[in-house]
Amino acid sequence: MRLNKKDLRKKQLAILNEFALTGEKKKEDQKLLNKLINSKLLENAQTIGITSSLNQEVDTSKIIAHLWDLGKEVYLARTEPNRVMHFVYYTYRSKLTKNKMGIEEITDQNAEVKDDLDLLLVPGLAFALDSHQRLGFGGGFYDRFLEKHAEIKTVSLVNSKMMYETAIWPLDQTDIPVETLVTTDKIITN
Numbered sequence: 001m002r003l004n005k006k007d008l009r010k011k012q013l014a015i016l017n018e019f020a021l022t023g024e025k026k027k028e029d030q031k032l033l034n035k036l037i038n039s040k041l042l043e044n045a046q047t048i049g050i051t052s053s054l055n056q057e058v059d060t061s062k063i064i065a066h067l068w069d070l071g072k073e074v075y076l077a078r079t080e081p082n083r084v085m086h087f088v089y090y091t092y093r094s095k096l097t098k099n100k101m102g103i104e105e106i107t108d109q110n111a112e113v114k115d116d117l118d119l120l121l122v123p124g125l126a127f128a129l130d131s132h133q134r135l136g137f138g139g140g141f142y143d144r145f146l147e148k149h150a151e152i153k154t155v156s157l158v159n160s161k162m163m164y165e166t167a168i169w170p171l172d173q174t175d176i177p178v179e180t181l182v183t184t185d186k187i188i189t190n
């Protein structure tokens with residue numbers, strides 16, 4: 001069955017909200033973290049962009065803590081008007097403030113911005129295993145960002161509820177696939 005993006009987003013949010021109430025979600029979050037850590041994906045990446053996760057998403061808090069432990073530089077997404085997104089330097093001392101979406105962002109407006117990152121962990125609600133297409137919250141933030149920063153390696157962590165064999169949603173000209181998908185049992189780079 002093919003759905004439009006808006007309807008699938010709604011459906012996925014319901015599925016993911018439900019999943020977030022289960023212990024299975026926590027187990028998968030942990031597995032995905034381990035898969036990422038034990039892979040070579042982080043090896044040559046010193047500057048890494050990430051988001052602070054919402055309940056429905058793969059939990060990024062432990063990933064961030066682990067990146068700090070590894071001595072990586074972590075940059076957190078900050079959204080701006082006109083669907084622009086930048087990445088702001090994030091340390092354990094940074095203060096965070098929730099934005100309108102309820103997503104935590106760096107409070108300090110003067111914190112260092114860096115968009116030419118080595119690696120970007122891309123959030124999403126649904127991913128297609130064949131094409132590596134993703135469905136996000138519908139802001140088009142990542143497609144706009146990646147259009148300008150095509151050299152950045154992209155990785156998404158995909159739990160069992162986000163995983164589709166193929167895209168059951170319509171694809172747009174502007175949709176940019178994610179290079180590497182990490183699932184609980186495999187890593188696929190296109």
Ligand SMILES: Nc1nc2c(c(=O)[nH]1)N(C=O)[C@@H](CNc1ccc(C(=O)N[C@@H](CCC(=O)O)C(=O)O)cc1)CN2
Nearest residue numbers: 051052053054077079101103123136137138139141142
């Ligand atoms: N945790 C997390 N942080 C993230 C993202 C994400 O997916 N997850 N983003 C990933 O991009 C960016 C924020 N994404 C956003 C996506 C949509 C809207 C928004 O305003 N949505 C409209 C409805 C959209 C529509 O259906 O047209 C709204 O709420 O009014 C805001 C932010 C950056 N930070």
Ligand SMILES: Nc1ncnc2c1ncn2[C@@H]1O[C@H](COP(=O)(O)OP(=O)(O)OP(=O)(O)O)[C@@H](O)[C@H]1O
Nearest residue numbers: 005135136137138139140141142143144147172174
């Ligand atoms: N590079 C771009 N330039 C102009 N408009 C764009 C671009 N990328 C996406 N858009 C527009 O932004 C809107 C949202 O795109 P889409 O539904 O693909 O968002 P999404 O990938 O789910 O969201 P997000 O990246 O924020 O998680 C669409 O109307 C799309 O046409």
